[in-house]
Amino acid sequence: MNFKQALNNIKAFAFDVDGVLSAGCMPLGVDGLPMRMINIKDGYAIQHAAKLGYPIAIITGGRVEAVRLRFEGLGCSDIFLGASNKIVQWEEFLNRHGLKAEEVMYMGDDIPDYEVMTKCGLACAPADAAPEIKAVAHYISDKKGGEGCGRDVIEQVMKAQGKWMNSSEAYSW
Numbered sequence: 001m002n003f004k005q006a007l008n009n010i011k012a013f014a015f016d017v018d019g020v021l022s023a024g025c026m027p028l029g030v031d032g033l034p035m036r037m038i039n040i041k042d043g044y045a046i047q048h049a050a051k052l053g054y055p056i057a058i059i060t061g062g063r064v065e066a067v068r069l070r071f072e073g074l075g076c077s078d079i080f081l082g083a084s085n086k087i088v089q090w091e092e093f094l095n096r097h098g099l100k101a102e103e104v105m106y107m108g109d110d111i112p113d114y115e116v117m118t119k120c121g122l123a124c125a126p127a128d129a130a131p132e133i134k135a136v137a138h139y140i141s142d143k144k145g146g147e148g149c150g151r152d153v154i155e156q157v158m159k160a161q162g163k164w165m166n167s168s169e170a171y172s173w
Helices: 003-005 039-051 064-072 086-097 111-119 131-136 149-160
Strands: 012-015 056-059 077-079 103-105 122-125
Touching: 003 149, 012 086, 012 149, 039 056, 039 149, 056 064, 056 086, 056 122, 064 077, 064 149, 077 086, 077 103, 077 111, 086 103, 086 111, 103 111, 111 122, 111 131
Parallel strands: 012 056, 012 103, 056 077, 103 122
Antiparallel strands: none
């Protein structure tokens, strides 16, 4: 199945944060924790997809509570912080929502994402992902991590399914 065909089968989204929804280079706060900047266009697409009923998982090795607050506020159904072996949280997400692996798009950028990307239905990567990740990706966005790559893939899925601009929810934020 090619990329465009696979878009129609997607029922849920899962994302890494660092290097995907935030840039790979982050300033440190006074507490020594990295401060993440999340692209507002990614945020819009995530909340839009959540409003239309797509389960959305955040699976990150980071442990910063601000990440949980941001993505809860956007309507993400499942947020896994401190994920050292992401396949465990991936399987929990699938089981919780009765999903098959082939129904979920996952976007990752580095080695901790590799195993999930080899099992998901649509493996996506930002333009600046690690070479090993690009090698297993079905789609590589032209956007870098933190620069709208999340919106890129959500928008493509929803457009393929006729859901991007076909709802009153499309215009609310």
